[in-house]
Amino acid sequence: MSDASQQSKKQKPSIVPWIVFGLCTLLFAVKPVLSPPKVKEGVDYLSFGKLPVLLGGRVKPLDSVARTSLLQIAGQQRIALEGNGPKGEWDNLYKLHQAGDGRGLTYRKFHQFNKRPKKLHPTEWLMEVLMKPDVADRRFIFRIDHPELLGELQLEETGVDMSGLRFYTFEQMRPNVLLLHKKQQVISQKDAATRTPYERAAFKLGHALNIYIQLRYSLQPNRLDLDTRPNADPPGLADYAKLLRQIETDGADYAATYRAFEGKHEGVASTFGLLFYELRRFGDITQTDLDNADPNHLVTQVRARLEKLLTTNQQRLEQMPEAQRAQFMRIAFAVRAFLAEPEQDQAKLARHLLTVEAPFQAMKERSSLFMIPTATKNPDWDARQWEASVVAVFEGKPNAFALPRDLGHWENSKWETMLDEIVDAVDDATLANPTKALWTDAEAKVVLEFAVEKLRQREVYSPDPNWEPFDWHKTADAILAGIPGNKIPPPAHHYAEMSSAYVGDQPEVFNAAVQKHSDWLNENGFAIDAKKGSDEHFFNTFAPFARAQGIYVIALLLACFSWLKMSRGLSDTAFYLIGLALVLHTAGLIFRMVLEGRPPVTNLYSSAIFVGWGAVLLGWVLERIYRNGIGSCVAALIGFSTLIIASHLSKEGDTMEMMRAVLDTNFWLATHVVCITIGYAATFLAGFLALVYVLRGVFTPSLTGDTAKGLARMVYGIVCFATLFSFVGTVLGGIWADQSWGRFWGWDTKENGALMIVVWNAIILHCRWGGLVRDRGLIVLALFGNIVTAWSWFGVNMLGIGLHSYGFMDEAFNTLRWFAITQVLFMLVASQPLRHWLSGANLSKEYNAPIAKIVAVIMGLGLLLHLGSLWTSGFFSYLGIALVGAGLLLSILPAEYTASPSKKSA
Secondary structure, eight states: OOHHHHHHHHSOOOSHHHHHHHHHHIIIIIHHHHSOOOOOSSOOHHHHHHOEEEETTEEEEHHHHHHHHHHHHHSSSSEEOEEEOTTSOEEEHHHHHHHSSSOSEEOOOTTOTTOOOOEEOHHHHHHHHHHOHHHHTTSOOEEEOOHHHHHHTTOTTOSEEETTEEEEOHHHHGGGHHHHHHHHHHHHTSOGGGOOHHHHHHHHHHHHHHHHHHHHTSSSOOOOOTTOOTTSOOSSOSOHHHHHHHHHHHHHHHHHHHHHHHHHSTTOHHHHHHHHHHHHHTTSSOHHHHHOSOHHHHHHHHHHHHHHHHHHHHHHGGGSOHHHHHHHHHHHHHHHHHHTSOHHHHHHHHHHIIIIIHHHHHHHHHOOOBOEEOEESOTTSOHHHHHHHHHHHHTTOTTGGGGGGGSSSSOHHHHHHHHHHHHHHSOGGGOSSOSSSOOOHHHHHHHHHHHHHHHHHSOEESSSTTSOTTOEEOHHHHHHHHTTTTOOOHHHHHHHHHHHHHHTTOHHHHHHHHHHHHHHHHHTTOHHHHHHHHHHHHHHHHOHHHHHHHHHHHHHHHHHHHHHHTOHHHHHHHHHHHHHHHHHHHHHHHHHHHHHTSOSOSSHHHHHHHHHHHHHHHHHHHHHHHOSSHHHHHHHHHHHHHHHHHHHHGGGSOTTOOOOGGGOOHHHIIIIIHHHHHHHHHHHHHHHHHHHHHHHHHHOSOOOHHHHHHHHHHHHHHHHHHHHHHHHHHHHHHHHHHHHHSOSOOOOHHHHHHHHHHHHHHHHHHHHHTTSOOHHHHHHHHHHHHHHHHIIIIIHHHTOOSTTOOSOOTTSHHHHHHHHHHHHHHHHHHHSOGGGSTTHHHHOSEEOHHHHHHHHHHHHHHHHHHHHTTTSOHHHHHHHHHHHHHHHHHHHSOHHHHTOOOEEOO
């Protein structure tokens, strides 16, 4: 038994750990559930954030759209609105930016504990982008790190500084949008692995601008003036609801005139749309012209601009290249066709093109959100669930016809009504048991086929009769399709009401419009989507992984301090807190599984979450068995580390994205992927236990013989566990590959990486069984297992080749290399003679205290320099490697060269 265990047995159990555990449970778990955040007054942005939309192939709440977009653009979810001016004054950052020349602005510094800057909630930011783009354009969200890119854009001294990172507004970025768009197109042609740091920075900034602009166009038309012309209209709409009502009232007549004109002049539509969009965007025709009471004013203004354009183009036509000449000739043809129309029709065409066709066509092309669902006349019939039932019956699943009954989405009265309708409509002779009891599969097939056929014959309440029920559409699509028949969908009006109320500072009207839209979704067959949006919003707000991450840090510190004083109270507190963090971690995993309808591992982000969870669970079990603080320390360290990795991966985009087709099978995700990630988790746990062995043995005198043997036994047992799961997971992966692309093993990069883990774990066991290594050799081999596992987990995705390169991360290579070098350095540290460890008096027959202390200082400094190089420069890494090498050389020199003979250990 170890000294720590003996010491802890002498101490009486304390109630303090339970008190700390209870307080943390109340603070981190109970309070957020029982008392979720609420908006007490003003605009209810939380309810708005729960509204579902379609993006990236899945339905998600607007809150998730906002968080994911901000992470991709700014690398953070909340935007600080206040900071320091050039002279240290504290105020709104944009106000400080306007007051000076935009220089010398910084966010709150680490020593300003008394400052609590106002921050914008992600959903509030998205509301500004959708409804007040002129305000959103002034938020400092665009992050630029590369000095060469900053110099090229002439932004070196401006922006807001945060520890070397600089943030800029869209107003500052606007003159460079087209330049960055062209750069992004060129860079996208290069393989991601071969891009330079400058190219990666430029591509990332261009992508961030694309995300912002697509969101900006998703709700209402925008006049995105990239040239900042002074006479252009503001980008936002003062009263979007009024505009939409006017379009719906007057639009049918105008649209009919436009369709007739379009039919007479085939091919003119796209040219005309672009032409009139440019007239409006560049301020040639303004809102004042549109609002003028004189019916002839608008057509006079338009004719004057078009005739001037004809004259200018005719003068320039002969000097133009052939390709450009053809384009200008098309414009001239379109303009002459317009001017040949009767003046009354010209007025209708001009107003329709300027207010509807051109802006909404541009909006349609550039928007990203699908905000408008297709409703049905009869919401009691849910197409998706009935069709899912039919498919299930065809596949021979037992009791598949009872599927809708089990979903909770159905009220009993609706279910019974539908069954009555079906039984009454279907010939009784077809059904042996025409009641509400269970049918046979054959009878259920008849019933469900009838139900789906009836569903497909039902009139769909949508602007376009060809639209499928329960589908989602862009706002511009829905409005353009609804204008001819005065059928703009109600959701478009709901969002327009929200926009007008938000711009007009009418929170009661805004909140009522949000509630109206929510009620409409529930009453028109979208209750499941509305509930999913609400559930995912709760998950985002509760943030179980972020809470667990904080608890892991506290538990890690307590576990480390418990070694110094051999305190059972600290050790027990760490153990209980890890249990609490594990509960939150598990709850987050289960919640994600429910939201996705998938097993726990679907992409790199979820693999980081699951690997951490598996390692924490195993470490917590080890601590429950040995009660020496080691299991708690390793569990907390891995839990915190993997959640940090996951938080960085979340910046790449939606973490619950749609599955790729080859992965789209729950059975193999639940068997192969889960098994192999458990193997990852166990191998990492063995490696981190080995790290504890080295840290305590080389750099502290606290590693006793019994503790060392216990740690070695832990590593050995975990390696056995890891070998089993990694082998079984790899074999299952081969079976999946055989079913997916017709071969069991093809030496793909990911397959090789998985095999490396199995082979390396087998090597460790064989070396142990064959007597080639003892405890210290086992520890060194387990450390190298961290490198093998990290390569299989992340490295193969960075190669950009093979069938499994699903999660390429060009920015993570340096981190992976840094981690691998760290493990090699620890292997070198562990390879020195035991007599030169600070715990050598406990582990070796001889002990050289002076050399042990010198080597510990040199190697410790080297490790710290290398660890710090992740945030500084590579020079410190090289210096750290040199120091570790020097320490190893000093350690292995014979005693006569060091002039410090070893002494017998007591």
